[in-house]
Amino acid sequence: MDPDWWRDAVVYQVYPRSFADSDADGLGDLRGVISRVDYLRSLGIDAVWLSPFYPSPLADGGYDVVDYRDVDSRLGTLADLDDLIEALHEAGIRLIIDIVPNHSSSEHPWFRAALASPRGSEERERYVFMEGAGADGSEPPSDWQSHFGGSAWERTPDGQFYLHLFAEEQPDFNWSHPDVRKEFLAILGFWSDRGVDGFRIDVAHTLVKDLAHPLRSQPTIDSLLPEDGSDPLYDRDELHQIYREWRELFDRYDPPRMAVAEAWVPASRRVRYASPESLGQAFNFDLLRAPWDAAAFAEIIARNLRFADEAHSSSTWVLSNHDVVRHATRYALPDGADLDAWLLEGRPLSPAQALQGDRRARAAAMLVLALPGSVYLYQGEELGLHEVSEIGIQDLQDPIWRRSEGRQKGRDGCRVPLPWTAAGRSFGFGANGSHLPQPRWFASHAADVEERDPGSMLSLYRSAIALRRLLRTEGGVSGLPAVRRDGDLVVIEREGGLTSVTNFSSEPVRWSHGGRVLLSSSDLTSEPTIPGETTVWFGELHESSIAEEAGS
Structure with a gap:
C-alpha cells in the first residue's frame, strides 16, 4: 500500500449525526x-474523515467525549464501526477519524473522579484545576476566555475552578501529566489496530498551556497568534514533543498512519505541525477567510504551497467544514459581510445571491481540485448546499448560542442533515424526521435530483475528481505548479499538461491557450473567452481516456 496516499487525497468529511439515519430516530x-x-x-x-462518533452528551456536537474507545449507542456499536471500515476499504476508500485531545466531556470517568476527589489529588491533576483570585477566591484565576463566549473558568462546588477553553462541559486536560500522555498513545493505538488509516487532531495547537503563576493575561481569542509561540494558551513549542511521540507510534504501522492537525496558527507556524517528525500534515484554513478575489487566492495558494514544500509535506485545501458558514453562501454575500449578523436575521439568500454563490462555489471547487495536495470536502458541498439561516431559536443546538448570550447563532446552519431524495419527510435522511429542521429548498439540491442532471454541482464534482485522478496517473501531472495572477485571472500551470484558469470577475475575459478544454465550471459560449466567475481546465488528454475515467 502507498504510504504517501494522503499527500494528494480527496477527503470527504462525514458529520455522522447529519449524514444518514438508518434507524428512524432522527439522528x-x-x-x-x-x-x-x-x-x-x-x-x-x-x-x-469521520467526525466524532464517541459516546457523548452532545454538549458540543460530539466533541465532548465520554469514552474514546467506544461508539455512541445512538450511532451504533464498535461492530458497526468495524463494518464501516471494511465497507470503505472494499470500496478503495480509507478512513480518518477525529481525535479530541484538548478536552473531554465533563461526564468522562476521569473528570467525575476529579470532582469527587480533594484538592491536589492525582485525579484533579489530570485536568487544570486552580484556586480562584480575589480576596475570597471567588474570581476566576485569569481573564482567559472560552471560544464559545464568557470565561474559560468554571467554579466547582468546593470553590476551585477548572479550565475549559470551549463549553463548561468540556474540561481541558493537563498535558503535563503522564497519565494523559499515556492514555492518548493507547487510544491512538487502539484505533490504528482496528484498521483506521489516519487521524484528524482537533484543535491541535491548544493542548499545552503556560500554567506558571501568576497566569499571564490572554483577554482575547480572535487576535492573530504571535509568530514565536509565546501565547500562554496556543501554539506552544512544547506541543511538538507530544506529537513526536505520536509520530513514533504511527510509524510502527504498515503503512504508517497519517495525521492532520487542526491548528489555527500563522502559516509559518504550520510547518512544524506538518513536518515528517510531527503529525505530517496541517490544515490550511486561509481560504475559509479569503474574499472572492484573485489577488487573495493567488497569494494564499502560492504561500501555502511554499510552506508545505518547506515542511516536506503537502498542503491542504478547505473551502467548508462543520465550523464555518458554507462557502456557497459566503461567496453569495458581499465581501466583509458580518456572517453572525446575517445568520441572526434568519433570512435565506435572494435568488440572485444564491445563483452568484453557486457560480463562485463551482469555480472555487475546480480551482482547488487543480492544485497539488489534499482537498478536504465537507458533506453536502458537492450538492451545492447553502447555509441554512432559517433555523428557529427554539431548534438551535450549538452551545455558542447560549454561551454568547444570543449574540451568535452558531454553527447549526452548516450541520443540517443532508437531502438524499426530493421527496420524503426528511428528504431521504431518515424515515422519521431529522434532528435539525431542513428547509423546503433542500428538495432541489437532493442527491437523486442532481444525479439525473449532467449540469448539477454533483456532476461537476464527480467529473473534476475523476479528471484529477486521470491527470495524475495518465497525464503525469506532478510537482509544484506555477501560480500567477493576470488581472482578475488566477492561472495554475502544472507539469504534465494541466492549466487551470479561474476568472474572478463577473465579466468574461479573453484567454488564449493551446490546450483543449477538459472541463469548465460553467458553459462556454465562445472560445477563447472565459465567462465570469468560472474555472476552465485545459490539457491534452485523449477523449477516450476522459470517457473511460468518467464511466468508472
Missing part, C-alpha cells in the same frame, strides 16, 4: 454511512 448513524458507501465511491474520493 444519523454508522449504519447510515455504510448505506451510502456506493455514493461515496461514485464521487471518487480517496478517504472519509
Whole structure:
C-alpha cells in the first residue's frame, strides 16, 4: 500500500449525526454511512474523515467525549464501526477519524473522579484545576476566555475552578501529566489496530498551556497568534514533543498512519505541525477567510504551497467544514459581510445571491481540485448546499448560542442533515424526521435530483475528481505548479499538461491557450473567452481516456 496516499487525497468529511439515519430516530448513524458507501465511491474520493462518533452528551456536537474507545449507542456499536471500515476499504476508500485531545466531556470517568476527589489529588491533576483570585477566591484565576463566549473558568462546588477553553462541559486536560500522555498513545493505538488509516487532531495547537503563576493575561481569542509561540494558551513549542511521540507510534504501522492537525496558527507556524517528525500534515484554513478575489487566492495558494514544500509535506485545501458558514453562501454575500449578523436575521439568500454563490462555489471547487495536495470536502458541498439561516431559536443546538448570550447563532446552519431524495419527510435522511429542521429548498439540491442532471454541482464534482485522478496517473501531472495572477485571472500551470484558469470577475475575459478544454465550471459560449466567475481546465488528454475515467 502507498504510504504517501494522503499527500494528494480527496477527503470527504462525514458529520455522522447529519449524514444518514438508518434507524428512524432522527439522528444519523454508522449504519447510515455504510448505506451510502456506493455514493461515496461514485464521487471518487480517496478517504472519509469521520467526525466524532464517541459516546457523548452532545454538549458540543460530539466533541465532548465520554469514552474514546467506544461508539455512541445512538450511532451504533464498535461492530458497526468495524463494518464501516471494511465497507470503505472494499470500496478503495480509507478512513480518518477525529481525535479530541484538548478536552473531554465533563461526564468522562476521569473528570467525575476529579470532582469527587480533594484538592491536589492525582485525579484533579489530570485536568487544570486552580484556586480562584480575589480576596475570597471567588474570581476566576485569569481573564482567559472560552471560544464559545464568557470565561474559560468554571467554579466547582468546593470553590476551585477548572479550565475549559470551549463549553463548561468540556474540561481541558493537563498535558503535563503522564497519565494523559499515556492514555492518548493507547487510544491512538487502539484505533490504528482496528484498521483506521489516519487521524484528524482537533484543535491541535491548544493542548499545552503556560500554567506558571501568576497566569499571564490572554483577554482575547480572535487576535492573530504571535509568530514565536509565546501565547500562554496556543501554539506552544512544547506541543511538538507530544506529537513526536505520536509520530513514533504511527510509524510502527504498515503503512504508517497519517495525521492532520487542526491548528489555527500563522502559516509559518504550520510547518512544524506538518513536518515528517510531527503529525505530517496541517490544515490550511486561509481560504475559509479569503474574499472572492484573485489577488487573495493567488497569494494564499502560492504561500501555502511554499510552506508545505518547506515542511516536506503537502498542503491542504478547505473551502467548508462543520465550523464555518458554507462557502456557497459566503461567496453569495458581499465581501466583509458580518456572517453572525446575517445568520441572526434568519433570512435565506435572494435568488440572485444564491445563483452568484453557486457560480463562485463551482469555480472555487475546480480551482482547488487543480492544485497539488489534499482537498478536504465537507458533506453536502458537492450538492451545492447553502447555509441554512432559517433555523428557529427554539431548534438551535450549538452551545455558542447560549454561551454568547444570543449574540451568535452558531454553527447549526452548516450541520443540517443532508437531502438524499426530493421527496420524503426528511428528504431521504431518515424515515422519521431529522434532528435539525431542513428547509423546503433542500428538495432541489437532493442527491437523486442532481444525479439525473449532467449540469448539477454533483456532476461537476464527480467529473473534476475523476479528471484529477486521470491527470495524475495518465497525464503525469506532478510537482509544484506555477501560480500567477493576470488581472482578475488566477492561472495554475502544472507539469504534465494541466492549466487551470479561474476568472474572478463577473465579466468574461479573453484567454488564449493551446490546450483543449477538459472541463469548465460553467458553459462556454465562445472560445477563447472565459465567462465570469468560472474555472476552465485545459490539457491534452485523449477523449477516450476522459470517457473511460468518467464511466468508472
